[in-house]
Amino acid sequence: MTFNRDSIVALCLIMTSGGLMVASFDIREPDYGVLSPAAWPRLIIIIMGVLGVLYFIQSLRMPKANISAEPPKSLVEFIAYWRNVFSVFIIFAAYLLALPFLGMLIGNIAFSFILLSALGGWRPFVMHVLVAIGTSGGMWLLFTYALEVFLPRGSLTGF
Amino acid sequence: MEIFVPAFLNIVDPATLIFMTVGVGAGLLAGSIPGFTIAMAIVLTLPFTFSMPPSQGLATMISVLVGGLSGGLMSGILTGIPGTPSSVATTFDGFPMARNGEPGLALGIGVWSSFCGGIISAVLLVLFAPQLAAVGLEFQPWDFFMLVMFALTVTSSLAGSHLIKGLIAGAAGLLIRTVGEDDAVGVGRFDFGSDYLLTGFDFIAVLIGLFAFSQLLSDLRNPETARKALSDQKQIRVKIEHRRAIAILIKNWFVVIRSALIGMFTGILPGAGGSIANILSYDQAKKAAKNDSNFGKGDPRGIIAPEASNNAVEGGALTPLMALGIPGDITAAIMLGALLMHDIVPGPTFISDEPVLASSIYIAFFLANFIMIGMQSGVLRIFVLVTRIKTYVLATGILTFATIGVFALHNSAEDIWTLFFFGILGFFMRQYGFPLAPMILGVVLGDIAELNLARALAIDADPMLFITRPWSLFFTIIALFSIIFPIYQKQRGTGSMLEKLYSPMMLLALGTPLFMMGGILRTSLAIAAVTIGAYLVWRRSAKQKPTQKNS
Numbered sequence: 065m066t067f068n069r070d071s072i073v074a075l076c077l078i079m080t081s082g083g084l085m086v087a088s089f090d091i092r093e094p095d096y097g098v099l100s101p102a103a104w105p106r107l108i109i110i111i112m113g114v115l116g117v118l119y120f121i122q123s124l125r126m127p128k129a130n131i132s133a134e135p136p137k138s139l140v141e142f143i144a145y146w147r148n149v150f151s152v153f154i155i156f157a158a159y160l161l162a163l164p165f166l167g168m169l170i171g172n173i174a175f176s177f178i179l180l181s182a183l184g185g186w187r188p189f190v191m192h193v194l195v196a197i198g199t200s201g202g203m204w205l206l207f208t209y210a211l212e213v214f215l216p217r218g219s220l221t222g223f
Numbered sequence: 224m225e226i227f228v229p230a231f232l233n234i235v236d237p238a239t240l241i242f243m244t245v246g247v248g249a250g251l252l253a254g255s256i257p258g259f260t261i262a263m264a265i266v267l268t269l270p271f272t273f274s275m276p277p278s279q280g281l282a283t284m285i286s287v288l289v290g291g292l293s294g295g296l297m298s299g300i301l302t303g304i305p306g307t308p309s310s311v312a313t314t315f316d317g318f319p320m321a322r323n324g325e326p327g328l329a330l331g332i333g334v335w336s337s338f339c340g341g342i343i344s345a346v347l348l349v350l351f352a353p354q355l356a357a358v359g360l361e362f363q364p365w366d367f368f369m370l371v372m373f374a375l376t377v378t379s380s381l382a383g384s385h386l387i388k389g390l391i392a393g394a395a396g397l398l399i400r401t402v403g404e405d406d407a408v409g410v411g412r413f414d415f416g417s418d419y420l421l422t423g424f425d426f427i428a429v430l431i432g433l434f435a436f437s438q439l440l441s442d443l444r445n446p447e448t449a450r451k452a453l454s455d456q457k458q459i460r461v462k463i464e465h466r467r468a469i470a471i472l473i474k475n476w477f478v479v480i481r482s483a484l485i486g487m488f489t490g491i492l493p494g495a496g497g498s499i500a501n502i503l504s505y506d507q508a509k510k511a512a513k514n515d516s517n518f519g520k521g522d523p524r525g526i527i528a529p530e531a532s533n534n535a536v537e538g539g540a541l542t543p544l545m546a547l548g549i550p551g552d553i554t555a556a557i558m559l560g561a562l563l564m565h566d567i568v569p570g571p572t573f574i575s576d577e578p579v580l581a582s583s584i585y586i587a588f589f590l591a592n593f594i595m596i597g598m599q600s601g602v603l604r605i606f607v608l609v610t611r612i613k614t615y616v617l618a619t620g621i622l623t624f625a626t627i628g629v630f631a632l633h634n635s636a637e638d639i640w641t642l643f644f645f646g647i648l649g650f651f652m653r654q655y656g657f658p659l660a661p662m663i664l665g666v667v668l669g670d671i672a673e674l675n676l677a678r679a680l681a682i683d684a685d686p687m688l689f690i691t692r693p694w695s696l697f698f699t700i701i702a703l704f705s706i707i708f709p710i711y712q713k714q715r716g717t718g719s720m721l722e723k724l725y726s727p728m729m730l731l732a733l734g735t736p737l738f739m740m741g742g743i744l745r746t747s748l749a750i751a752a753v754t755i756g757a758y759l760v761w762r763r764s765a766k767q768k769p770t771q772k773n774s
Contacts, residue, residue, distance in 0.1 A: 073655055077391065084398070084413065092410050098684075099677040101405040101412055105398065112394045119387045148443045149650070152622075156643055163636055168627065176623050183449055183615040199620045203627050211274060213631040 066124065074120035081113035151182040167218025172200035230582035233278040234590060242279060243286040243587065247594045250290020251602040252609060255298045255306040259442075259621070261291030262553045263435045267621070269427050269561055270628030277565040278580055282587035284561055288554055289341060289591035292497060292534045293599070296333035297606050300526075301326060301461070309497025309533040312505035316518065316525025323521050326461045331468025332526045334599050336479060339472060340531035341592040343483035344490070344538025348545075349585050352574060355546035359571030362547070364679035366694035371672040373698040373705070374549050377492065378661045380705040381499075388657045390706075396665020397672065399424060406670060407677055419637050426666050427560060428629045428641040433659055433666075434553075435625050436646025439618045441653055449615045463600055471523045478508050478524050479531045486532030490539020490551050497536040497552075501529035538588065544569060545581060548671065553660050556667045563667075697736040704729045723763045730756030 088109065091102040159175040166174060176196035184192065207213040217223055233239065246268065253264030268287050272280030295310030300317035313333060320329040362370070375397075379389030402413045403423020414421040443449045472479055482504040489500035508528035509518045518525050540551030541558070548569035550556040562569055567577060574581045609617070629642045649659060679688065690699050704725070711725045730752045737749035 070655070087413055087415070091412050094408050094410055096408065098681040099407070099673075101408055101410040104673045104676060105401040105412060108394050108398045108401070112391060112398065115387055115391045115394060119391060122387060144446075146444075148446050148449055149440055152440060152443060153647065156622075160636070160639055160643065163639075168630070172623055172626070175626075176619055179619050179622070180616065183443060183446075183619070184613065185450075195616055195620070199623055203624055207627055207631055211271070211631065213274075214634060215627065215630065216634075216636065 066126070068123060068126070070123035070126065071120060074116055074123050077116035078113060078120065081109050081116055085109050085113070148183055152179065155179050155182060163216065163218075165218050165220045167221050167223045168215035169200065169204045169223045170218060170221045172204065173197055176200050226578040226582050230278070230579045230586055233276075233579070233583045234282055234586045236279070239279045239282050242275070242283040243591060244594055244598070246283045246286030247290035247591055247598050248602055248605075250287035250292075251294035251297070251595070251598060252290075252606060253287070254291035254294025254310075255602075255606045256609060256617070257298055257304045257306055259617075260434075260438060261288065261294075261307055261309075262557065263438050264291050265554050265557050266427075266430050266434050267625055267628060269431070269557065269564070270631045272561055273564060273632055277562070277567060278583035278587075280561055280565065281558065281580070281584055282591075284558055285584065285587045286591040286594065288537055288558075289534070289588070289595050290598075292341070292537060293334065293337040293530075293595050294602075294606075295533070296337065296526075296530055297330065297599075297603060298610075300329045300333060302610070307497070309501050309536070310529065311498070312501040312529035313526055315505065315529075316520070316522050319519065320521035320523075320526070325464075325521070327464040328467055328471075328523075329521075329526060330461060330599070330603070331464040332471055332523050333530045334463060334596060335465070335468045335472050336482075336527045336530035337534040338592050338596050339479045340483045340486055340534035341538070341595070342589065343480065343531075344487050344535035345585065345588045345592065347487050347535075348538040348542055348588065352542050352545045352581075355542060356571045356574045359547045362571060362694055363692065364675040364682065365688050365692050366698065367675040368672055368679060369689060369695040369698035369702070370547065370549055371668045371675070373702040374668065375661055375664055376702040377705045378664050379658070380708045381658075381660070385656050385658065386706065386709045388655075389661045392652065392657045392659065393661035393665045396662035396667075397669045399429060399662075399666055400426070400669025401673070406674070419640070422637075424641050424645070425632060425635075425638050427564065427632055428638040429645045429666055430557060430560060430663060431625055431629055432642040432645030433649035433652075433663060435621070436642055437649025437653055437659070439622055440646065440650040442614055443618050449618070450613055452611050452613050461603065463603070472527065475524055475527055478511075478527050481507065481511075482528040482531035483535040486535030487539040487542075489532070490536035491542055492539075492551065497533035500532040500536045504528040504532035534592075541584070541588070545573060545584065547571060548573065550664070550667065553663055556663055559667050568671075693736045693739040696739070697733065700729070700732045700736065704732075724760070727756040727759035727763070730759070 085106065088102045088106050091100075091105070093100055093102070155175065155178050159171055162174075163171050173196050176199060177192055180192040180195060181189075204215060208215055234243075249268070250261065250264055253259050254261055264287050265284055268284050272283055275283065291307065292309065295306035296313050296317065298304055298306035299310045299314040300321050303314055303318040305311045305314050317329045317333060320326070375393040376390070379393050380386055381389070400423075403421055404411055411421045485504040485507060486497070486500040489497075489503065505525060505528045508524045509515050512518065512522075512524060515522075536552070537554065540555040542551065544550045544555045544559055548559070548571075550559045559569060567573075567580070625642065626639055629638045630636060632638055652659060652662070689695050707721075707725070711721055714722045716722075734749045734753035734756065737745050737752060740749075
């Protein structure tokens with residue numbers, strides 16, 4: 065029996081199911097309707113909880129070769145392994161937070177340029193600037209004028 | 224004619240034809256680039272189709288689909304890297320043929336096999352979908368509920384050794400759909416006081432996040448490969464040899480038809496798509512060949528079989544979608560999403576209630592195959608250019624596009640947050656070996672399952688009806704056997720009891736609901752199932768006895 069990453073995921077799943085079951089008791093029960101609004105979610109949560117327990121047992125009995133690939137052990141290796149993924153997470157979250165201020169056009173150009181530079185390095189600077197302006201500007205034009213979608217303007221930029 | 228003419232006019236409308244041509248081109252490109260899947264291309268098309276009339280939107284999506292199914296062969300034949308999982312087997316003989324100095328012939332055979340597979344499946348779709356819909360009219364809410372459960376368990380069972388993870392993903396998909404206001408009584412669920420959660424997750428943003436965003440993250444995970452282009456080749460001068468390819472296809476017409484039928488049948492099964500069909504039909508072509516020594520070295524039959532079958536899959540997947548409202552694979556699930564987006568709920572009455580739209584789908588499916596043939600040569604040149612773009616540049620462009628597309632759905636920045644959250648969830652699910660297909664089916668079918676559960680209980684509160692009605696019992700039996708299937712598959716060749724009894728027991732069990740349905744045909748089928756099942760039990764036990772005596 066080995067406690068591994070799958071066991072942790074299974075435990076998280078069981079705890080989430082427990083939490084959601086508790087939350088399901090906050091669902092208001094109206095006086096009308098045949099099926100209570102909480103009944104269907106509760107049924108799914110119970111199934112998920114049972115599956116979570118089975119997954120946990122299975123993970124403990126799992127041969128080492130079948131365990132989901134272990135991440136690098138040292139901190140440096142860990143950062144190198146996940147660098148690109150975390151870069152996308154952080155830059156995307158920052159973009160979403162800045163969207164009301166920068167607007168879709170400027171926000172997307174900035175997002176594309178920063179992401180390109182974070183993933184591909186700062187050296188092809190001009191190429192990244194051109195790609196960012198070309199792709200984001202092109203899509204902005206396409207959606208605004210061809211598809212007539214009103215894309216949000218930034219409170220700081222006005223675009 | 225009353226139905227066909229307006230449907231035809233809908234599709235040959237200049238704007239629709241332009242969208243279809245662009246769709247086929249985009250699909251061909253998406254299918255040809257390894258790492259960018261057909262499902263991703265279709266899901267990214269959804270926001271565009273939002274403002275279109277339903278027939279135009281669906282025709283565009285079908286075009287992307289047909290293009291995507293055919294695009295995988297370009298990369299597979301020219302670079303040896305399959306563009307999509309559904310063209311893996313194409314590389315077995317396509318790449319060797321190209322290396323032997325005949326890339327034009329290999330591409331020609333692939334393109335025309337794809338075309339034939341697509342056309343055969345389109346014909347079968349037109350023939351079978353109304354028949355299946357007629358059967359579907361017998362379904363009551365109990366049966367529909369069990370049909371959804373069956374679709375989820377079959378899709379989960381295809382996760383093989385990860386069955387539990389597949390089932391968890393399916394359940395999670397159903398649960399995601401419950402967040403927000405309940406459709407029946409308008410009560411908020413799991414909103415935790417947040418307006419964002421009270422409106423529920425937009426399921427298209429969820430699909431794009433789960434599929435496209437998470438796929439891009441997976442492609443970018445490795446910094447080294449993210450900075451590389453797919454190919455360093457500056458130029459690929461290839462002229463597709465159409466005449467020779469057609470002559471070879473005519474000579475091997477039986478392989479074309481058999482492979483298309485395998486693809487069609489695989490497509491009808493929920494969850495089983497082109498990735499299974501192409502390997503299955505390649506295997507069948509090899510087994511059936513009198514001389515298989517040339518397979519793996521550039522045998523034309525090794526290209527015909529996988530390409531005809533993977534294009535036929537979609538006709539199969541669209542059949543249960545149009546007839547019953549149950550998608551046969553992820554791409555059909557996304558199409559279901561597109562229909563729901565336009566307030567059209569497919570079901571057994573869909574073909575009779577929306578005959579023009581249904582006919583438009585058939586016509587678009589036919590036409591898209593012709594557009595695909597015409598566009599292959601042109602897209603081949605663009606493909607060579609695209610393969611020289613570095614992965615991170617391509618991924619950034621697609622991510623930007625996805626972001627604007629999701630916003631355009633409801634002019635809401637909250638949908639972009641949904642895209643982000645589900646992109647992260649999808650990425651970690653991929654990392655931990657959770658299949659995404661059951662989750663996507665769960666998200667798409669969640670409302671249908673709950674609605675039918677509520678309807679069934681409103682008619683009769685007896686829960687036993689979910690397993691005692693003939694069709695419900697039928698789906699319950701298949702669902703149970705599909706759950707056991709991965710264990711059975713593991714034990715194949717070991718001579719275990721499960722291996723011996725799995726198929727006969729399933730046949731014997733299915734005989735019961737078929738008997739209950741009544742009628743000459745179904746009773747005959749029931750008798751046949753029980754007879755074959757009993758014969759298999761007898762034969763396998765007879766085989767076992769001499770072995771026991773010897774030992």
